[in-house]
Amino acid sequence: MRKNRRMNIVMLIKTSIQQAIAALYNKEISTEDLQINETKPEFTGDYTLVTFALTKLLQKKPDEIAHEIGHYLLSNDTLYTHFEVIKGFLNLTVSDQYYIGFLQQSFDHENYGQATIPPAKVMVEYSSPNTNKPLHFGHLRNIFLGHAVSAILKNAGNEVVKVNLINDRGIHICKSMIAWQLFANGATPESTHTKGDHLVGDYYVKFNDEYKEQVATLQNDGLNEEDAKKQAPILLAAQEMLRKWEAGDPETMELWQKMNDWVYAGFDVTYNKLGITFEKTYQESKTYLSGKSIVEKALANGLLYQKEDHSVWIDLTEAGLDQKLLLRGDGTSVYMTQDIGTAMLKYNDYHMNQSVYVIGDEQNYHMQVLKLILQKMKEPCADGIHHLSYGMVELPSGKMKSREGNVVDADDMVDEMTAIARKNTEELGKVDGFTDEELHRLYNTLGLGALKFYLLRVDPKKKMIFDPQESIDFHGFTGPFVQYSHARICSIMRKANAHNLNVDASQPFSLSVNEKNLLRLLEQYPVLMAQAAREMNPSVVCNAIYQVAKEFNSFLVGHSVLKAENENLKALRLQICLLCRHVIAHGLNLLGIDAPERM
RNA sequence: GGCUCCGUAGUUCAAUGGAUCAGAAUAUCAGAUUUCGGCUCUGAUGAUAGGGGUUCGAAUCCCUUCGGGGUCACCA
Numbered sequence: 094m095r096k097n098r099r100m101n102i103v104m105l106i107k108t109s110i111q112q113a114i115a116a117l118y119n120k121e122i123s124t125e126d127l128q129i130n131e132t133k134p135e136f137t138g139d140y141t142l143v144t145f146a147l148t149k150l151l152q153k154k155p156d157e158i159a160h161e162i163g164h165y166l167l168s169n170d171t172l173y174t175h176f177e178v179i180k181g182f183l184n185l186t187v188s189d190q191y192y193i194g195f196l197q198q199s200f201d202h203e204n205y206g207q208a209t210i211p212p213a214k215v216m217v218e219y220s221s222p223n224t225n226k227p228l229h230f231g232h233l234r235n236i237f238l239g240h241a242v243s244a245i246l247k248n249a250g251n252e253v254v255k256v257n258l259i260n261d262r263g264i265h266i267c268k269s270m271i272a273w274q275l276f277a278n279g280a281t282p283e284s285t286h287t288k289g290d291h292l293v294g295d296y297y298v299k300f301n302d303e304y305k306e307q308v309a310t311l312q313n314d315g316l317n318e319e320d321a322k323k324q325a326p327i328l329l330a331a332q333e334m335l336r337k338w339e340a341g342d343p344e345t346m347e348l349w350q351k352m353n354d355w356v357y358a359g360f361d362v363t364y365n366k367l368g369i370t371f372e373k374t375y376q377e378s379k380t381y382l383s384g385k386s387i388v389e390k391a392l393a394n395g396l397l398y399q400k401e402d403h404s405v406w407i408d409l410t411e412a413g414l415d416q417k418l419l420l421r422g423d424g425t426s427v428y429m430t431q432d433i434g435t436a437m438l439k440y441n442d443y444h445m446n447q448s449v450y451v452i453g454d455e456q457n458y459h460m461q462v463l464k465l466i467l468q469k470m471k472e473p474c475a476d477g478i479h480h481l482s483y484g485m486v487e488l489p490s491g492k493m494k495s496r497e498g499n500v501v502d503a504d505d506m507v508d509e510m511t512a513i514a515r516k517n518t519e520e521l522g523k524v525d526g527f528t529d530e531e532l533h534r535l536y537n538t539l540g541l542g543a544l545k546f547y548l549l550r551v552d553p554k555k556k557m558i559f560d561p562q563e564s565i566d567f568h569g570f571t572g573p574f575v576q577y578s579h580a581r582i583c584s585i586m587r588k589a590n591a592h593n594l595n596v597d598a599s600q601p602f603s604l605s606v607n608e609k610n611l612l613r614l615l616e617q618y619p620v621l622m623a624q625a626a627r628e629m630n631p632s633v634v635c636n637a638i639y640q641v642a643k644e645f646n647s648f649l650v651g652h653s654v655l656k657a658e659n660e661n662l663k664a665l666r667l668q669i670c671l672l673c674r675h676v677i678a679h680g681l682n683l684l685g686i687d688a689p690e691r692m
Numbered sequence: 693g694g695c696u697c698c699g700u701a702g703u704u705c706a707a708u709g710g711a712u713c714a715g716a717a718u719a720u721c722a723g724a725u726u727u728c729g730g731c732u733c734u735g736a737u738g739a740u741a742g743g744g745g746u747u748c749g750a751a752u753c754c755c756u757u758c759g760g761g762g763u764c765a766c767c768a
């Protein structure tokens with residue numbers, strides 16, 4: 094418990110400055126109003142107080158404040174060994190003793206890196222595929238984000254429920270069904286040796302090809318484009334199939350069930366390969382009706398209005414938005430209706446404080462409207478809705494458009510990454526003694542590590558470009574570099590062979606620049622994990638562990654661990670190794686990436 | 693067109709809703725290292741789209757011009 098309650102250095106500094114201000118000026122200030130930055134490397138010091146904000150309260154010039162507080166701190170608090178004032182910035186040097194003490198407390202702390210933010214029960218919905226085609230590369234950012242954010246929230250003390258919402262009904266599903274019926278001659282995943290989701294996806298593509306041809310033929314026969322698009326026989330057949338589905342036609346339901354099962358089986362294989370799991374899966378075919386009754390209730394309460402054709406609408410113009418359709422004239426539900434129903438169903442199941450939707454930013458407006466509607470309905474689930482919006486992933490060749498056929502399949506991408514991991518590893522020839530199974534697992538670990546890290550290292554809300562060549566380069570700001578650093582530490586620890594880890598703290602130490610830099614990074618880690626949780630931003634984790642890995646490699650160049658100058662120093666450096674290893678593995682784990690001991 | 697998001701080194705990304713010389717990675721160039729793993733390290737070059745404004749201080753806030761994305765469906 095003592096270890097969990099350790100106050101981080103920035104808080105310690107703020108508290109001591111707060112005391113200094115009370116003693117020197119008899120003024121009270123909240124620690125939140127104190128601005129502490131890391132000291133820039135070109136100046137002496139570890140942390141810096143920005144004094145400009147204090148000038149009003151203290152009625153003094155920045156430099157004066159900085160000097161007075163600096164002198165006070167140095168003579169009243171052993172935390173500091175030095176201070177320097179530059180243009181109103183008070184640069185403080187924290188004693189090596191503090192960092193050595195921190196290391197003693199933390200190096201073997203199993204849970205080091207846990208964050209503490211006010212805990213809550215949080216649902217995270219992610220992946221959310223359609224059952225008419227396989228997962229493609231664009232889905233991967235969503236899946237990895239959802240998985241990582243869930244782990245990050247859990248690490249911060251939240252209770253997390255991971256859910257998937259499968260869109261398994263609607264006209265797009267019927268399109269692949271009708272094409273299969275027309276062209277497949279009864280082909281199955283078994284008969285064609287094709288993964289189920291890919292097989293169904295093939296017929297979705299087939300539908301679109303056939304549709305295009307039929308439209309062209311009709312236009313040749315003299316129809317205008319608009320009519321041709323509406324009258325293509327295969328489209329009419331799909332629409333007819335949707336009506337049959339909604340009516341519960343047994344034959345249609347059977348086909349639907351069969352093809353969906355193929356897709357589910359295919360998805361399972363992919364999720365499994367990616368290491369992705371869910372606690373609960375919702376299906377829209379089972380939730381889409383519940384939205385309807387809610388809307389009808391709201392209509393009765395006068396919250397909604399009905400047009401002459403019986404369609405039901407909500408007026409959001411007061412909030413600066415539009416009017417939004419909630420039920421079609423024929424009484425069937427639309428996307429928004431389903432989402433209303435699903436949101437309430439989820440809440441009834443779990444009563445969570447917060448419900449996170451990992452959904453692309455093209456649905457920003459939709460999600461804004463969804464939340465607003467539920468708020469207007471005074472539904473308890475409304476306020477907890479949080480859209481974790483992320484930007485599109487583009488390839489260097491440009492945007493992926495399913496219509497233009499430059500979509501990269503998720504399974505193919507994973508296979509390609511794994512293959513490259515194999516190639517790179519074999520060239521280095523450092524895996525002697527691995528069994529075939531271990532090799533297979535290693536290539537998977539490295540390939541997926543590269544992919545996940547590259548997709549997670551960018552702020553989610555920004556669009557990004559995925560460059561397969563760069564991600565697998567295994568150099569620089571990449572997953573494999575971090576994994577490599579972990580394996581390197583493991584190698585040192587194996588050779589250290591359970592060496593004594595006790596540091597005699599009574600011996601005076603003086604830390605090198607690298608050692609202190611590393612300790613400073615390690616000390617900040619839990620604070621960064623809290624930030625990652627608050628912002629739901631895995632890129633914070635990527636950066637944190639990359640910094641540690643980078644600094645560690647730099648440290649190794651100038652310092653020998655196993656041949657340290659004396660036993661005490663060796664023990665200290667081994668402690669540093671252990672904590673670095675722990676932090677790297679901990680961070681990778683939050684990202685859903687394995688940390689190999691050898692590679 | 694309305695609403696909205698975004699323009700940072702050649703390229704890909706950073707910079708708590710303000711603060712000391714805008715940081716990395718990659719690429720390029722120059723070096724180090726027979727070492728605990730050469731998937732390592734050190735150094736150099738190189739950027740805030742243009743113009744105004746607010747401030748002691750702006751990549752960040754406001755206005756504007758230009759350029760790009762998204763969205764405005766009885767699709768999901």
